[in-house]
Amino acid sequence: MSSEYEKKLRQIRVAEGLTQVAFAELTGINIGSIRNYENGKRNVGLNIIDQVLNTKDFKKYTLWLMTGETSEVNGQIAPSLSPDGQERTQNLLKVSNAGKWLKKRW
Numbered sequence: 797m798s799s800e801y802e803k804k805l806r807q808i809r810v811a812e813g814l815t816q817v818a819f820a821e822l823t824g825i826n827i828g829s830i831r832n833y834e835n836g837k838r839n840v841g842l843n844i845i846d847q848v849l850n851t852k853d854f855k856k857y858t859l860w861l862m863t864g865e866t867s868e869v870n871g872q873i874a875p876s877l878s879p880d881g882q883e884r885t886q887n888l889l890k891v892s893n894a895g896k897w898l899k900k901r902w
Contacts, residue, residue: 801840802833804861808854811875823847823854
């Protein structure tokens with residue numbers, strides 16, 4: 797795995813407002829492993845990525861983590877899109893679409 801995954805996992809943790817300890821508790825990943833990959837001392841393996849993406853709160857980042865792409869309409873986001881999670885992103889999309897509809901009507 798490349799160092800890109802280490803950076804992305806840190807971005808996810810920070811966007812979710814989690815400490816390394818809280819991230820470790822949610823994912824079941826050893827805190828030492830998290831510190832090591834965030835400090836560049838160890839590369840992230842597939843087992844770490846699997847643990848993160850199998851955690852309910854982080855499934856929304858699967859597409860972005862693996863490809864760098866997003867699909868907001870499918871609930872697949874990047875950390876920069878929604879620090880408050882998928883629900884907020886979906887609500888923003890609804891408001892945006894409603895605004896477009898109103899512009900067409902007026």
